[in-house]
Amino acid sequence: MRIRLEEHYYNTLLEDIMILSYDHDSPHATLEALADNDLFNLQLKETYLEKAFTIPLDRIQTLPQTGTTTNLLSRQYGVRHPPLLKRRFRRRLFNPIDYTTVSKADKNALIPPPPPPPYAPIPSRLPQVASVVLRIWSEKAISNKYILLSAIMSLQAITGIRPDPVFATFSDAAKKIREGMPMGARVRLTGPPMYEFLDKLTQCVLPRIREWEGINPVGDSAGKISFTLPDTAVGYFPDIEPHFDSFPRLFDTEVIVQTTGKSDWETTLCLSGFQIPFLEQRVEEKVVADPDANDPWAQFKKLKTKEERKAFNEILRKAASEGKVPQGVVPGKKK
Amino acid sequence: MSIRRTAFKVISPLQTTSTRSLATATSTPKIHVGLLLKRNPVILRDLTPFETSYYSYRHNLIQNEARPFNPKFYIKKGTAAEPRWHAAQEAARKEAEETGAPYFPKQPREEELKDVKLAERETEADRANDVKSLNRALQRTLYLVVKGESGWEFPATPLTGEELLHEAAQRHITSQLGEGVETWIVGQAPVGHWVEPQRKIFYMKAHIISGNGAPQSAEYAWLTKQELVSQLDPEYYKAVGGMLAEL
Numbered sequence: 323m324r325i326r327l328e329e330h331y332y333n334t335l336l337e338d339i340m341i342l343s344y345d346h347d348s349p350h351a352t353l354e355a356l357a358d359n360d361l362f363n364l365q366l367k368e369t370y371l372e373k374a375f376t377i378p379l380d381r382i383q384t385l386p387q388t389g390t391t392t393n394l395l396s397r398q399y400g401v402r403h404p405p406l407l408k409r410r411f412r413r414r415l416f417n418p419i420d421y422t423t424v425s426k427a428d429k430n431a432l433i434p435p436p437p438p439p440p441y442a443p444i445p446s447r448l449p450q451v452a453s454v455v456l457r458i459w460s461e462k463a464i465s466n467k468y469i470l471l472s473a474i475m476s477l478q479a480i481t482g483i484r485p486d487p488v489f490a491t492f493s494d495a496a497k498k499i500r501e502g503m504p505m506g507a508r509v510r511l512t513g514p515p516m517y518e519f520l521d522k523l524t525q526c527v528l529p530r531i532r533e534w535e536g537i538n539p540v541g542d543s544a545g546k547i548s549f550t551l552p553d554t555a556v557g558y559f560p561d562i563e564p565h566f567d568s569f570p571r572l573f574d575t576e577v578i579v580q581t582t583g584k585s586d587w588e589t590t591l592c593l594s595g596f597q598i599p600f601l602e603q604r605v606e607e608k609v610v611a612d613p614d615a616n617d618p619w620a621q622f623k624k625l626k627t628k629e630e631r632k633a634f635n636e637i638l639r640k641a642a643s644e645g646k647v648p649q650g651v652v653p654g655k656k657k
Numbered sequence: 658m659s660i661r662r663t664a665f666k667v668i669s670p671l672q673t674t675s676t677r678s679l680a681t682a683t684s685t686p687k688i689h690v691g692l693l694l695k696r697n698p699v700i701l702r703d704l705t706p707f708e709t710s711y712y713s714y715r716h717n718l719i720q721n722e723a724r725p726f727n728p729k730f731y732i733k734k735g736t737a738a739e740p741r742w743h744a745a746q747e748a749a750r751k752e753a754e755e756t757g758a759p760y761f762p763k764q765p766r767e768e769e770l771k772d773v774k775l776a777e778r779e780t781e782a783d784r785a786n787d788v789k790s791l792n793r794a795l796q797r798t799l800y801l802v803v804k805g806e807s808g809w810e811f812p813a814t815p816l817t818g819e820e821l822l823h824e825a826a827q828r829h830i831t832s833q834l835g836e837g838v839e840t841w842i843v844g845q846a847p848v849g850h851w852v853e854p855q856r857k858i859f860y861m862k863a864h865i866i867s868g869n870g871a872p873q874s875a876e877y878a879w880l881t882k883q884e885l886v887s888q889l890d891p892e893y894y895k896a897v898g899g900m901l902a903e904l
Contacts, residue, residue: 323712323715323716323719324701324704324712326701329701329702333697333698333798333902333904334697334698334798334902337862337902338843338862338864341843341844341846341848341862342843342844344846346846475730484724565730565731568730568731568733
């Protein structure tokens, strides 16, 4: 099965990502710096594999850098081999070409692969989609855990992979959550299923969401960007839409895309190549200022925890030692 | 912003200071911007026999190891879909018995899709070898080349005034192809260069996103990299070949 988006990435997208992420101001990118760079000036020698296909069969070496030829071939072409040791002293390591024995030293003497040319558009240097995680977390499952079957089935229908249930790792008395309760479902996609999911998402689902402007391009600055698909949008997947009635309930689904980008800019650059729509401006979460900062009475409010009371008493004691507070107010130290 | 500034610094004629006395002739090449205008592959490329057998092997592995399909969830009893599903399964079972292949559940063919014809992978332009058509070589990337004084080359235009490379590239695209073509210029920095005695060309890469337009120059062609190898001057190809996509 061929993946459309994957071929698009390697054929078209990779070049553009390299052009756009090339740092022209870098001191390593100047012609003078490149002239002194041994790696840049390195002429790549022909690799072992290339050699293996151009050398005539009788001259082919069993392993790199060894003079031995395989036993079967040598018998045919009259090359003598050193006598083999007795079986019990012999390490039986098989040669993958014709299953004759080779010594461990020869077997392990593999040439390291040649270094890639510098500034080559190899995917390990450029942002690439690594995985996609689909996650459902529903507090409705507190009272009825069987509704999670619908969540699991919807994820399985979309991705083709059986999801795992998600269990609560904390307790919350206010919400009646106990640790270990099943609360949702989660599936991690890599490789072909991942690209198929992105394809369906960008072609069938995202264009049909109403009054939605795009994904906020704010990630964790380490290649991860997440957004939430509303439950109505989950019904737009072509795997669910024809059988919409079979799913008693659909859930808000969190989509967490992990790329190998090293910043939010690289991540959005890579993902927008797959036609994932982003907002033009970053919408940062507003940092809520400390509500107590402007409240002069905040420090006299009832202190709830032991640590707060302790800290407050410290302040009082310090003030008392400076003579700012009458002695009776300050609690004495416990003995 | 920084790339813009660097590019401006490098190419701006205002910033170049030449040590020229009255008797010497001007030989500074004029700055041009070149267009590496490409149309991306439209369809997936043909597979080699080895790739075909590899993918079919993988497909069989996945089919064999897949979780069995549960028709009860998708096809409800008493619906119109149920008899169609059973008919399709009977046909699939019969076919599997005849060919000796394992049976896999088969989706019934949609009535509406019965008469749908697949588009051809080889177009009319391919058969007529019409290199002026954008609708050719759907499996490969096409590049726009025009006939210059010394044979085929990528279109280029001199910079005017204080405009930047990507602005000049946009101007040249509009003047050549008209307003009907939607294009996207990749970044603001050039991807390659070519120096002649009279001109120094910096190439800007651009994609055709949609639309169709014929260049103003009479002699033009849309060629793949494989065709450019034989059409371009060897020296010129050596300088620009690295910018071209293999597929």
